[in-house]
Amino acid sequence: MVKKIERVGIPxxxxxxxxxxxxxxxxxxxxxSFSIPYPFGDPARSEExxxxxRYHIVGVALDALTIDVEEQTVFKVNI
Amino acid sequence: MKLELGNFYVKDIVFGDKTxxxxxxxxxxxxxxxxxxxxxxxxxxxxxxxxKPGDRVRLVPVKEAxxxxxxxxxxxxxxxxTGDLMQAGNGRTHALKDCSVLVVGKHWGGFQDGLIDxxxxxxxxxxxxxxxxxxxxxxxxxxxxxxxxxxxxRALRWAGMRLAEYIGSSVRNLEPEKLEVFELEPITKxxxxxxxxxxxxxxxxxxxxxxxxxxxxxxxxDTNRMLPTFMHPNEVLDGAxxxxxxxxxxxxxxxYDIQNFPVIRRLYKEHGKTLNFLGVIASNLNVALDQKxxxxxxxxxxxxxxxxxxxxxxxxGYGNPDADFIACIVALEDAGIKTVGITPECTGRDGRSxxxxxxxxxxxxxxxxxxxxxxxxLPLMETVLGELESLARDGFAGGWWGDEILxxxxxxxxxxxxxxxxxxxxxxxxxxxxxxxxxx
Amino acid sequence: MxxxxxYLNQFFGQIGGEDKADFPPEIREGxxxxxxxxxxxxxxxxxxxxxxxxxxxxxxxxxxEAIDTILGFLEGKEFxxxxxxxxxxxxxxxxxxGHIGKAVKERFNVPxxxxxxxxxxxxxxxxQDIYIFKGGKSSAxxxxxxxxxxxxxxxILNGETLLSAEEEGYYGRGIRRQVxxxxxxxxxxxxxxxxxxxxxxxxxxxxxPIPPRDNVPIAPSIKDLSKATIAxxxxxxxxxxxxxxxxxxxxxxxWGKYNVADLEKLESGLYKTxxxxxxxxxANQNPNVIVPLDALRAYEKEGKIGKIHEYFYSxxxxxxxxxxxARMAKEIIVHLKKGKVDGxxxxxx
Numbered sequence: 001m002v003k004k005i006e007r008v009g010i011p012x013x014x015x016x017x018x019x020x021x022x023x024x025x026x027x028x029x030x031x032x033s034f035s036i037p038y039p040f041g042d043p044a045r046s047e048e049x050x051x052x053x054r055y056h057i058v059g060v061a062l063d064a065l066t067i068d069v070e071e072q073t074v075f076k077v078n079i
Numbered sequence: 080m081k082l083e084l085g086n087f088y089v090k091d092i093v094f095g096d097k098t099x100x101x102x103x104x105x106x107x108x109x110x111x112x113x114x115x116x117x118x119x120x121x122x123x124x125x126x127x128x129x130x131k132p133g134d135r136v137r138l139v140p141v142k143e144a145x146x147x148x149x150x151x152x153x154x155x156x157x158x159x160x161t162g163d164l165m166q167a168g169n170g171r172t173h174a175l176k177d178c179s180v181l182v183v184g185k186h187w188g189g190f191q192d193g194l195i196d197x198x199x200x201x202x203x204x205x206x207x208x209x210x211x212x213x214x215x216x217x218x219x220x221x222x223x224x225x226x227x228x229x230x231x232x233r234a235l236r237w238a239g240m241r242l243a244e245y246i247g248s249s250v251r252n253l254e255p256e257k258l259e260v261f262e263l264e265p266i267t268k269x270x271x272x273x274x275x276x277x278x279x280x281x282x283x284x285x286x287x288x289x290x291x292x293x294x295x296x297x298x299x300x301d302t303n304r305m306l307p308t309f310m311h312p313n314e315v316l317d318g319a320x321x322x323x324x325x326x327x328x329x330x331x332x333x334x335y336d337i338q339n340f341p342v343i344r345r346l347y348k349e350h351g352k353t354l355n356f357l358g359v360i361a362s363n364l365n366v367a368l369d370q371k372x373x374x375x376x377x378x379x380x381x382x383x384x385x386x387x388x389x390x391x392x393x394x395x396g397y398g399n400p401d402a403d404f405i406a407c408i409v410a411l412e413d414a415g416i417k418t419v420g421i422t423p424e425c426t427g428r429d430g431r432s433x434x435x436x437x438x439x440x441x442x443x444x445x446x447x448x449x450x451x452x453x454x455x456x457l458p459l460m461e462t463v464l465g466e467l468e469s470l471a472r473d474g475f476a477g478g479w480w481g482d483e484i485l486x487x488x489x490x491x492x493x494x495x496x497x498x499x500x501x502x503x504x505x506x507x508x509x510x511x512x513x514x515x516x517x518x519x
Numbered sequence: 520m521x522x523x524x525x526y527l528n529q530f531f532g533q534i535g536g537e538d539k540a541d542f543p544p545e546i547r548e549g550x551x552x553x554x555x556x557x558x559x560x561x562x563x564x565x566x567x568x569x570x571x572x573x574x575x576x577x578x579x580x581x582x583x584e585a586i587d588t589i590l591g592f593l594e595g596k597e598f599x600x601x602x603x604x605x606x607x608x609x610x611x612x613x614x615x616x617g618h619i620g621k622a623v624k625e626r627f628n629v630p631x632x633x634x635x636x637x638x639x640x641x642x643x644x645x646x647q648d649i650y651i652f653k654g655g656k657s658s659a660x661x662x663x664x665x666x667x668x669x670x671x672x673x674x675i676l677n678g679e680t681l682l683s684a685e686e687e688g689y690y691g692r693g694i695r696r697q698v699x700x701x702x703x704x705x706x707x708x709x710x711x712x713x714x715x716x717x718x719x720x721x722x723x724x725x726x727x728p729i730p731p732r733d734n735v736p737i738a739p740s741i742k743d744l745s746k747a748t749i750a751x752x753x754x755x756x757x758x759x760x761x762x763x764x765x766x767x768x769x770x771x772x773x774w775g776k777y778n779v780a781d782l783e784k785l786e787s788g789l790y791k792t793x794x795x796x797x798x799x800x801x802a803n804q805n806p807n808v809i810v811p812l813d814a815l816r817a818y819e820k821e822g823k824i825g826k827i828h829e830y831f832y833s834x835x836x837x838x839x840x841x842x843x844x845a846r847m848a849k850e851i852i853v854h855l856k857k858g859k860v861d862g863x864x865x866x867x868x
Binding site for chain 1: 580611614640739741742744747752755797798799802805808814817823824845848849851855856860865867868
């Protein structure tokens with residue numbers, strides 16, 4: 001789906017946990033998520049900490065939409 | 080142009096008093112033959128051997144193979160090379176079949192030389208293990224290249240051609256056992272074939288060296304110094320082109336290969352039935368990018384102007400020649416000509432490398448005749464004609480002095496390990512190859 | 520007597536379902552689950568001595584650790600061949616089989632055999648490293664898939680000549696080698712026949728396939744994020760609790776669009792996930808962990824982005840074919856364009 005959307009010229013960021021799979025499917029901008037069942041969550045952390053992590057990852061992804069890349073790029077997150 | 084090839088099927092070869100052919104037996108007067116070889120004072124020593132399929136013989140370094148033939152009406156077998164210029168492909172030529180003259184260095188090999196095993200596991204890697212061979216083993220005074228990896232091998236190759244002419248002359252006045260006729264009407268005068276798809280055969284002859292003396296020759300002219308041109312297939316079958324001395328051996332088209340060119344023969348068979356064989360576009364494999372592009376331009380334009388519907392592109396090589404191969408195929412496809420390519424691959428020791436150095440999705444029809452990178456290990460062979468050590472010592476494309484993992488190509492016990500690359504004309508791109516390449 | 524060991528996930532290893540996907544690796548002596556069928560197919564020649572079981576999420580989230588642990592289990596054990604799966608279309612399972620298979624091959628240099636359906640992402644990721652046989656879509660193909668794995672294993676162990684990937688039935692590992700055609704066909708005939716087919720518009724098969732270049736041209740970046748409309752698309756299966764569009768929990772062919780124009784966040788109890796591929800508990804308690812509407816709203820309020828597109832788009836990724844996904848994307852794109860969406864966050868689970 002990422003490729004289809006990108007192909008029509010809409011910038012897109014793929015947020016996924018299995019980065020190698022994302023790379024293999026061909027997304028150009030990839031942001032790692034925290035896990036599979038809860039990409040933006042972590043039941044081991046407090047609500048407040050989860051919110052911070054969510055806010056952070058979404059922020060990185062939004063920024064990635066504005067950054068020019070030459071090739072497949074995995075953006076860094078602090079999670 | 081009409082070529083009559085009169086064939087004589089050699090059943091056995093022996094040395095005897097008089098060089099002659101009778102009832103399948105080819106007799107050679109060794110002394111006379113060697114005199115012909117020694118005509119060139121650059122040849123310092125020479126021997127002749129006869130080897131047959133099944134013999135426990137290994138030949139290395141092999142430099143050339145030539146089919147013994149004779150022009151019945153007179154004239155050099157290779158116009159512009161072994162004698163004066165004249166039109167090839169017209170008239171009667173007699174050929175001794177099922178045999179070849181092999182040229183082997185007494186000592187010195189090189190990048191472009193190869194190996195032949197006449198029996199055992201190694202026999203299947205070359206075509207010549209199936210033939211009865213008159214083997215010339217000789218040395219020369221060509222000091223300038225003795226220790227060079229790149230050799231022109233001129234004295235030896237010309238000696239081989241002289242020998243082939245001498246032996247071929249034994250059947251000049253005899254009645255052939257089979258007569259093959261190769262004839263194509265001038266293109267615009269053809270009527271029967273009009274409605275059949277027209278096809279050109281693009282032959283990319285090896286022309287990688289910029290210094291003269293190494294490349295394939297067309298009527299004696301270096302293929303590096305030419306632009307693509309139009310040739311009659313009879314010319315190729317009848318000695319207009321001789322092999323050079325450069326290409327890693329398995330991709331090489333020996334003069335024997337060129338004289339027999341199975342793809343040309345098959346196109347002739349189809350001519351008038353399923354296709355209209357227009358002719359041959361002789362191209363080359365120069366190294367500089369603009370020369371590659373220019374050649375592709377000419378090939379596509381000529382094919383288009385000739386009205387070709389389809390084309391076959393054959394490259395005598397791998398590596399940077401793949402760029403010419405793909406460039407021609409793409410140019411032809413862009414000109415609306417349906418193209419099929421025939422080539423060897425180079426997939427690397429682990430088999431995982433990109434098989435051609437450049438690829439293009441327009442090259443969607445390719446016949447692959449072999450993989451030059453394949454490692455081959457063979458046991459010792461009782462008799463070696465030439466010098467076994469040359470495989471490891473002299474910079475063969477598929478042999479080496481030392482390798483951290485594999486060791487030297489030639490081991491103390493006489494067994495060898497090498498790449499398919501140095502099997503003499505092993506990939507048989509001219510059309511004999513029953514090999515292909517598959518994914519594992 | 521040759522020996523073999525089989526790797527399974529928590530489900531086929533009979534530990535549990537999604538709830539046990541975090542199961543840490545264990546090695547059991549003897550046969551568990553599909554190991555029985557594998558042993559049956561291998562017959563007398565090979566003995567399956569152990570079964571290794573590991574939860575898909577455990578392997579996915581702690582790959583290095585899981586591999587180290589399992590390699591530790593194998594240290595000192597005698598085995599001549601290693602099996603993993605079959606994984607059918609289960610993506611995490613296939614990827615897990617690939618991870619452990621590759622590691623085992625590298626450490627112990629034994630043949631490693633797995634089986635996956637062509638839709639399994641594990642195929643593209645690991646086909647170069649291990650033998651992955653072409654497998655069925657679901658565990659209904661268990662017997663057939665195991666048979667192929669077992670037959671090939673016996674061929675290898677008996678030193679039989681191995682044919683090409685296509686002929687044996689596994690995904691090509693990207694290794695090209697020369698072979699003699701049997702029956703022999705000369706290249707001259709192959710090339711002229713191929714040309715005649717091409718000229719006559721008949722199908723032909725090239726001997727040297729040119730792999731397609733699959734890069735999507737990079738879409739131009741957003742110049743001014745503060746004016747941009749951003750949309751979320753997810754394959755994580757977040758839908759209103761009544762699943763009005765009846766999106767399937769696996770092998771989805773349907774997608775839905777859900778209006779969030781007036782919402783600060785997605786409320787638990789109003790939204791849930793229907794994705795069958797993972798434990799839904801956390802997402803059901805807080806759907807924003809998959810569709811981060813709350814975080815996006817915050818950015819909208821701050822002015823970092825212009826606005827959030829009024830819909831988010833959702834489907835389920837597990838088992839969904841690439842072909843179906845491509846079709847759904849095409850349909851979703853129509854709405855993205857209508858809504859003048861400037862950028863998309865695609866969230867996978």
